[in-house]
Amino acid sequence: MNLIENIRESLRAIYGNLLRTVLTGLIIAFGIMSLIGILTAVDSMKYTLEQTFSSLGANSFDIRRKGYNNRGSQQGKVQKVYPDITYRQAAMYKSLMDDKGRVSLSSYISGATVVKSTTAKTNPNINIVAGNEYYLQNQNLNLERGRGFSTYELENGTNVAIIGKEVADNLFPKKDPLGESITFLGRHFKIVGQLEKQGGSMGGSGGDRTILIPLETGRHIPRPDNSVLNYTIKTAVFKPEDLNFVMGEATGVMRNLRQDALGQEESFEIRRSDSALESLNEISGYLKAGGFVIGFITLLGASVGLMNIMMVSVNERTREIGVRKALGATALQIRQQFLIEAIVICMLGGLVGILFGVLMGNGIAALIGEGGFIVPWIWVFVGLSICILVGMASGYYPASRASKLDPIESLRYE
Incomplete structure (x- = not known):
């Protein structure tokens, strides 16, 4: 079973448990949405204020x-x-x-x-x-x-x-x-x-x-x-x-x-006219740090939830793991399969979270003051990277546990 086959098997498993995948993805989506939403709102308001200050001349x-x-x-x-x-x-x-x-x-x-x-x-x-x-x-x-x-x-x-x-x-x-x-x-x-x-x-x-x-x-x-x-x-x-x-x-x-x-x-x-802008940059830095901490804590909770669901998935598929091992699947291939599942679920939830986070952040900024629509590409890539890390962190222990199951005991598991 090579890597490509592992990815296909992971996608089939995700599709076979679609409702659980959606609910799990939503946990990650809310975490990413809070992170991207706060940071987008800060960037959007900062952009609006920068335009105001720069119009006064530097x-x-x-x-x-x-x-x-x-x-x-x-x-x-x-x-x-x-x-x-x-x-x-x-x-x-x-x-x-x-x-x-x-x-x-x-x-x-x-x-x-x-x-x-x-x-x-x-x-x-x-x-x-x-x-x-x-x-x-x-x-x-x-x-x-x-x-x-x-x-x-x-x-x-x-x-x-x-x-x-x-x-x-x-x-x-x-x-x-x-x-x-x-x-x-x-x-x-x-x-x-x-x-x-x-x-x-x-x-x-x-x-x-x-x-x-x-x-x-x-x-x-x-x-x-x-x-x-x-x-x-x-x-x-x-x-x-x-x-x-x-x-x-x-x-x-x-x-x-x-x-x-x-x-x-x-x-x-x-x-100086730009001294207020310097103060603004300092304040927005604190707001971003605070928003990142809040979003990180939310994602930490989401990762715990994902790990719990992956553990349940391992228990439910114990016999399946036993069959795969009996057919020659190695511990590495079993571990890869569950890790890929966790990462794909995180990526799907992350994409939804990023979309709603950008909309939420710009919406908050629009309610507070007039400004253009901003897509913070840096934070989008950061969010996707965090999704991969969360998927790996949440899926590693369940994947490792699955890879260490004894095939004989797994086949007898009820």
């Missing part, structure tokens, strides 16, 4: 007040409060660094704002942002219709606005919003442009709920608490290879403008 960096996103105290310690970046500091930085890159200045004017037209109003969830002439370009925001701010509007603080897609749909569902008037923060603004639909990763849609106004206009809008505006600076260098050099120069310029003493820590933060 040749830019932001400057903000240090601790701008602090939330009170941590571990019982009150965090240090650093002074805001003032308009004078931001404007001075722009004049000094204009030849090194494209510098945009912006300030968050208001959140949870209600915006009204003559016939409708929005929910109190609209963000008002003031920006200069480079804000749209540096943030990679594109206009669907209309125009950007003119030099006159930027310099004189005219009441004009560029609105997000959701704002336009809510206030002007059946007509072109360009040239229409809207009211917010106690002022009337004329709409000169509308942003393309941004959507959002992880279910967000902040860009569609944003209204952009000229920086000079935002500076002169009274604030309810009379607080000073805090400014954010974004610098996009002309040559990506100069990024680290320009960041070093920007650090020196800002330390001087902020009067940070020698040896004192900086009162501002410089963050």
Whole structure:
């Protein structure tokens, strides 16, 4: 009995016990599905977020007040409060660094704002942002219709606005919003442009709920608490290879403008646009490791179940093994037959598990955020390799036991 004949005999045995084969294969399929599904979901979400981050450009960096996103105290310690970046500091930085890159200045004017037209109003969830002439370009925001701010509007603080897609749909569902008037923060603004639909990763849609106004206009809008505006600076260098050099120069310029003493820590933060992507890669690595562990544990349980079923199969086919040995089958050939059966069952279950795992992973990612359909070929091959290893590990002991059966005792087995 050669290897080819062994494979044929194994397939005949599998077909002869089709129901048991299907149930056993499903055990493996669920294990592989959980493994591939989790890893596919992580890869799909990571791909979506990478597209979002890469659209912001890998040749830019932001400057903000240090601790701008602090939330009170941590571990019982009150965090240090650093002074805001003032308009004078931001404007001075722009004049000094204009030849090194494209510098945009912006300030968050208001959140949870209600915006009204003559016939409708929005929910109190609209963000008002003031920006200069480079804000749209540096943030990679594109206009669907209309125009950007003119030099006159930027310099004189005219009441004009560029609105997000959701704002336009809510206030002007059946007509072109360009040239229409809207009211917010106690002022009337004329709409000169509308942003393309941004959507959002992880279910967000902040860009569609944003209204952009000229920086000079935002500076002169009274604030309810009379607080000073805090400014954010974004610098996009002309040559990506100069990024680290320009960041070093920007650090020196800002330390001087902020009067940070020698040896004192900086009162501002410089963050590269791709630093968030690096953090994302680190987090996704942990998620993959966790998903692999969960999938491995599931497969471990599946392999125990497969081994148990193969043991039952050996007991049921004891007389058959005795007949084969009496006809000249060697212990190696008997062991090969049962090993091949276990591997084929694992492969069949694995293929089904991979198919449903890819569908499940992309489905989970689609529910969380918008993204393309991904087939993680690396994990597919890993899954198939794991199926073979599980089949060998689960089938070896039953196969070894079958190969050691005494032919005389086997023929007498009832």
